[in-house]
Amino acid sequence: MSFARVIGQEIPKRILEQVLEKDRLANTYLFYGPPGVGKFLMAWELAKTLLCENRVERLEACGNCSSCLKVSILSHPDLYLVFPHPAPAKQKEAQKYKEVQEYEESFRQTKIGEPYQIVEYSKPANISVDKIRFLKEQIYRKPFQAEKKVVIIQQAESMRIDSSNLLLKIFEEPPGDTLICLTTSQIDRMLPTVISRSQKIRFAPFRFEVIQAELQKRYSLEAEKAGSYASLSEGSLGIALNFASGKWEKTLELSYLLWQSIWDRKTKEVQEIIELFNIEKDRSQILLLIRLWQYLLRDIYVTAEGVDQRFLISGSRLKYASASQRKLNPSRIHPAYQILNQARLDFFRNISIKSILVWLSLRLPEILSADQEGN
16 A cells, blocks of 8 residues: 655554555544645545555555546545635626636646645635535435545635534434545644544644755755745645745735834835735735744744754844844743734634734734833
8 A cells, every 4th residue: 555646644654554454444534734744635545545446456546447547636426525715706606606616626726736735715715514515415325436435625624613513413424435534734723523523643744854855846946945945834845835836925025024114113114015915815925924923033032042043944034023133022022922823813713904914013013022121
C-alpha cells in the first residue's frame, strides 16, 4: 500500500496502510492539522484505493481502471465532495444552482492542478445545511459504480451549527458501505460531538527544508527567496505556494506599510491603506495581515533578546518594524498577541474588514506602549 503523491506524513500513511491491510477501516475519519499539508490529498488517495475496481488483488489503487481514472479527476459518481464556498446571491433557483456548480468546478480544477493549493474566497464561506441535507439523501442509496461510497468534507470547521447537527444524525445511523473523511485545520472550531465520533489522525506541519525544496522544484526559485516564503508559511506548503505564486505579494507590502504607518502616526496613510483593503473586500487578506503582524512582534522581541538574525521569520521586512522597535515595551508582547487573536475571532464572526483594521490600528500602539515611561 502506498500514498506516493502525499509528501511526508509517514505516521498517517502507516495508520491507514495498517487498517486497509487488516480491513478495519472506521466509518468516519477526521484528518486535522495545518492547512496545505496533505489532508485533502490523503483523503483523495484513500478514496481512489477504496473505489478501485482491482483493489481485491492489490490492496491499493491500480491507477488504470475506470474508477481510478474518474477519481483522479474528482468525478467518480461514488465520490462526494463537500467544501465551503460563499452563499449564492439571492436570485432564481436555476441561477443559484449554476453559481454553486461554478464553485464546485473551480474547486475541482484547482485541486487537480495542485492538490496542496488552498482554495480561498473574497467573501465569507461556509458549508450550508442544504449541502449536508443533499449528502444525506445521496449516501443512503446504493453505490452507482463501486462497492463503496466515499465522502470528503473539506474544511469541516466551516459547517454551520445546523449542518453539524444534521451530520451527527448521519453518524447515528452510518451507512455500512460509506466512508466519511473530514478534514480541518481548526479542530477547536468543530463541535465536540462531531470530533468524538470520528477516528482522529493528526497531520504535522512540514519542516522548513521540505517546503523550501518544494518551492524551488515548482517555481525554480533561488534558495533565499524560497526560504523566505517557507519561513512565512507556518509549516504549510499550501500557504507557501500562495506566497511563491505572487498572489499575496501586494498584501505583504500593504500589511507591512500599514504597520509602519501606524507606528509613525501617519494618520492619513493609515486611513488610505485601510481603505485599500476595504475596497478589495478580500477577507483572506486580513488573516494574512494578522499572521504577518504576529511574526513581526515575535521577531522584534527576539531581536531585542539578541537572537541570531538567521532565525527571524520576517527577514528583510523587519525594517518596517524599526519605529515600533524603538517604542515597544517588551512586557506587552503577550497582550498584543491577544489583541491579534481577538481580531482573528472577529474575522470568523464576519466583522467588517474596515472595523477590524481600524480597531487594530488604535489598540496595538496603545497596548504595546503601555507603561513604557514607568519602565
